[in-house]
Amino acid sequence: MQAPVVHESGRGSALEVRYPTLIVGGGTAGISLAARLRNAGRDGIAIVEPSDTHYYQPAWTLVGAGILPATETARPEASVIPRGVTWIQSRVAAIEPNANAVVLEDGRRIEYDELIVAPGLQLNWDAVDGLTDTLGANGVSSNYAYELAPKTWEYIRNFKGGRAIFTFPAGPIKCAGAPQKIMYLAADYFRKHGIKAEVVYASATPAIFGVKHYQAPLDKVIERYGIKTMFGHNLVAVDGAKREATFEMLDDPEKKRVTLSFDMIHVVPPQSAPDFIRNNALLAASDGPTKGYLRVDPATLQNPDYPNIFAIGDASSTPNSKTGAAIRAQAPVLVQNLLARAASKALPAKYNGYASCPLVTGYGKLILAEFDYDGNPTPSIPLIDTAKERWSMYMLKRHGLPWMYWNLMLKGKA
Numbered sequence: 001m002q003a004p005v006v007h008e009s010g011r012g013s014a015l016e017v018r019y020p021t022l023i024v025g026g027g028t029a030g031i032s033l034a035a036r037l038r039n040a041g042r043d044g045i046a047i048v049e050p051s052d053t054h055y056y057q058p059a060w061t062l063v064g065a066g067i068l069p070a071t072e073t074a075r076p077e078a079s080v081i082p083r084g085v086t087w088i089q090s091r092v093a094a095i096e097p098n099a100n101a102v103v104l105e106d107g108r109r110i111e112y113d114e115l116i117v118a119p120g121l122q123l124n125w126d127a128v129d130g131l132t133d134t135l136g137a138n139g140v141s142s143n144y145a146y147e148l149a150p151k152t153w154e155y156i157r158n159f160k161g162g163r164a165i166f167t168f169p170a171g172p173i174k175c176a177g178a179p180q181k182i183m184y185l186a187a188d189y190f191r192k193h194g195i196k197a198e199v200v201y202a203s204a205t206p207a208i209f210g211v212k213h214y215q216a217p218l219d220k221v222i223e224r225y226g227i228k229t230m231f232g233h234n235l236v237a238v239d240g241a242k243r244e245a246t247f248e249m250l251d252d253p254e255k256k257r258v259t260l261s262f263d264m265i266h267v268v269p270p271q272s273a274p275d276f277i278r279n280n281a282l283l284a285a286s287d288g289p290t291k292g293y294l295r296v297d298p299a300t301l302q303n304p305d306y307p308n309i310f311a312i313g314d315a316s317s318t319p320n321s322k323t324g325a326a327i328r329a330q331a332p333v334l335v336q337n338l339l340a341r342a343a344s345k346a347l348p349a350k351y352n353g354y355a356s357c358p359l360v361t362g363y364g365k366l367i368l369a370e371f372d373y374d375g376n377p378t379p380s381i382p383l384i385d386t387a388k389e390r391w392s393m394y395m396l397k398r399h400g401l402p403w404m405y406w407n408l409m410l411k412g413k414a
């Protein structure tokens, strides 16, 4: 059995196997939470994170459109672990809530006083027949992986005409806007370069966007580019050699299938909570749209059965739109609640489901969608109607948000 790699950055010792605060996952949620806890004076924090690299995933849309190099979206994990936090470089294989312990993939057990679960989503590429055999070849790409986003750009800029398909799978995904953003950028590129393209949006969803307020402006964008929409169509198979994609028609009583040929296809994989959560009968939500995610109260982010377990970010059962922006709203709530719990007080802070989605609608154009659990718009920028396409909001996405992410959010300051 191999011992976990432990990177010390201040307090905490490699020999310790019990931590007051143990965080699973050093992604957007895990790091921003740890930073805020350190800023609030907390000691004894450890993060279990297997990856050497931390990614700013929201910029992968820009990578896929040739606006940014992929390397600008990645930094060493060591550079984002807050000072004074111990990094255990390993992967959690199981949570044992009755023993207050997690089991690492190498068999080691780490105990905790309080556990924060933040491992993000699992991408289930294998759930689409034939997809893994052809990803990155035959015109098949996806912005949902660091290595593949540059391929999307390669296929867009080398597109000679024909059919370009953009898919959206059944079930919750991270950034529900990302499948359509890259489509608008591709359509804009084809138009500007005089390339004849039939652009198809084949989506398992019933409409272009789940929040009504933003549907009408997005419908106009679709009309402008002449995009053909196929709602209620779930991608089930890709044949790379034949360049064919097969969709199940979700509204058809017999679940009929339809096959389309393509010249390029941007695929968004089906997603779920990681297996170690969805297979944990004590912790996973057991029904409804949040089935399989780590069960927490949607307002306090606390597990109802194990009060020392909380979740933040994409892997939690909160029914918000899964985005980094949501985590920006969740992190201060969770910090307040953890501090109150430590002082034996009732949990005072409540998350309202805030999420935002910067919908890039072309090179230099963006609709900023911001909304809460009930789909009510919650604009945070005064005096500007961000439901209109704007250059200023595009500049925020291109320059402002990445800067804020690395310099403020991951440092617990925003």
Ligand SMILES: Cc1cc2nc3c(=O)[nH]c(=O)nc-3n(C[C@H](O)[C@H](O)[C@H](O)COP(=O)(O)OP(=O)(O)OC[C@H]3O[C@@H](n4cnc5c(N)ncnc54)[C@H](O)[C@@H]3O)c2cc1C
Pocket (backbone or CB within 6 Å): 024, 025, 026, 027, 028, 029, 030, 048, 049, 050, 051, 056, 057, 058, 059, 060, 061, 090, 091, 092, 093, 118, 119, 120, 121, 143, 144, 145, 174, 175, 178, 274, 276, 312, 313, 314, 315, 322, 323, 324, 325, 326, 327, 356, 357, 358
């Ligand atoms: C193409 C794309 C575009 C997007 N666009 C936007 C956008 O415009 N705006 C926006 O707000 N959001 C956007 N997002 C979504 C945003 O990136 C995610 O919502 C956010 O990163 C979720 O944070 P998280 O910490 O929950 O998960 P992640 O950031 O994915 O981090 C999870 C971490 O947990 C680690 N981990 C996984 N399994 C284990 C395990 N078993 N044990 C320990 N650690 C583990 C992983 O290595 C990873 O580092 C986009 C995402 C993509 C892919």
